[in-house]
Amino acid sequence: MPHEKTGLKSKAPRNFGLGEELSGDDGPIGRDYHETPEFVDAHAAETLLRSRRSIRSFTDRPIPEEVVRNCLELALLAPNSSNLQAWEFYWVRQPEKRRALVEACLSQKAARTAAELVVCVARPDLYRRNAKLVREQLEQHQVSSKTMLAYYNKVVPLVYGTGPLSLFGFLKRPLFSLIGCFRPMVRGLYSKKDREMWAVKTSALGCENLMLAFRAHGFDTCPMEGFDEVRVRKILGLPRGARVTMVVSAGERAVGGVYGPQLRLPSELFLFET
Numbered sequence: 001m002p003h004e005k006t007g008l009k010s011k012a013p014r015n016f017g018l019g020e021e022l023s024g025d026d027g028p029i030g031r032d033y034h035e036t037p038e039f040v041d042a043h044a045a046e047t048l049l050r051s052r053r054s055i056r057s058f059t060d061r062p063i064p065e066e067v068v069r070n071c072l073e074l075a076l077l078a079p080n081s082s083n084l085q086a087w088e089f090y091w092v093r094q095p096e097k098r099r100a101l102v103e104a105c106l107s108q109k110a111a112r113t114a115a116e117l118v119v120c121v122a123r124p125d126l127y128r129r130n131a132k133l134v135r136e137q138l139e140q141h142q143v144s145s146k147t148m149l150a151y152y153n154k155v156v157p158l159v160y161g162t163g164p165l166s167l168f169g170f171l172k173r174p175l176f177s178l179i180g181c182f183r184p185m186v187r188g189l190y191s192k193k194d195r196e197m198w199a200v201k202t203s204a205l206g207c208e209n210l211m212l213a214f215r216a217h218g219f220d221t222c223p224m225e226g227f228d229e230v231r232v233r234k235i236l237g238l239p240r241g242a243r244v245t246m247v248v249s250a251g252e253r254a255v256g257g258v259y260g261p262q263l264r265l266p267s268e269l270f271l272f273e274t
């Protein structure tokens, strides 16, 4: 389709189409698709964000099962890289596993007293499987465009793939750097470690959704990275390619469960306008 301003035919997507994957210009959706955003009360949203605190002590009140399920489903709505959904959430319910998980979380009070524990796992190793599933889903829902399909067929393996022993990643580095001299390029996914970071980013956003969802239901949470990853992996039977991003404990905030006011360093250290 010609470019709306220049009238020129579009070439192969720049940056290997990153960011363009859901805006194909040759299908029934993409730029013609529209969803009217629902009204969100800014005050309520701010209250939700401000009232989320890391809680280290919970009461005995259980969380209704449907609430946990709803929060987990909402976690899956977090934005995620290329919609490849490189995450998993394990709601640990079996008493034996739960006990072991609390211990693996160094028996932190936030884990010990929690009504529920959810382990968030990054799955950098599943990008190919998920690309295939996303592609099939797009086709099933008849919302695929050539651009989208090409993105998942060709761009994803190129950008996210590193090949056996990261050999492809090794070759990509100089190639992408060279191309990057002439035009902006997405760089950085050259090794398994890079892909881990990619998946951890995405899964951490899922954790935030999860915590805010619990808050919206009147419950509270504590994100934890104070755990023994080897033990957590064993409890869940995770494969080598998986990384444990966080354990999120949840329950009703106990009196004394929050250790102090929400302090942050001055915004000037972190917020910039340029």
Ligand SMILES: Cc1cc2nc3c(=O)[nH]c(=O)nc-3n(C[C@H](O)[C@H](O)[C@H](O)COP(=O)(O)O)c2cc1C
Pocket (backbone or CB within 6 Å): 052, 053, 054, 055, 056, 108, 110, 222, 223, 224, 225, 226, 227, 246, 262
């Ligand atoms: C990645 C991550 C790991 C964390 N790990 C722990 C932990 O192991 N134990 C704990 O008590 N709090 C943990 N926290 C909570 C932080 O200490 C807390 O978010 C921070 O002090 C700010 O407090 P607030 O969440 O109440 O605003 C973690 C938070 C994050 C984001």
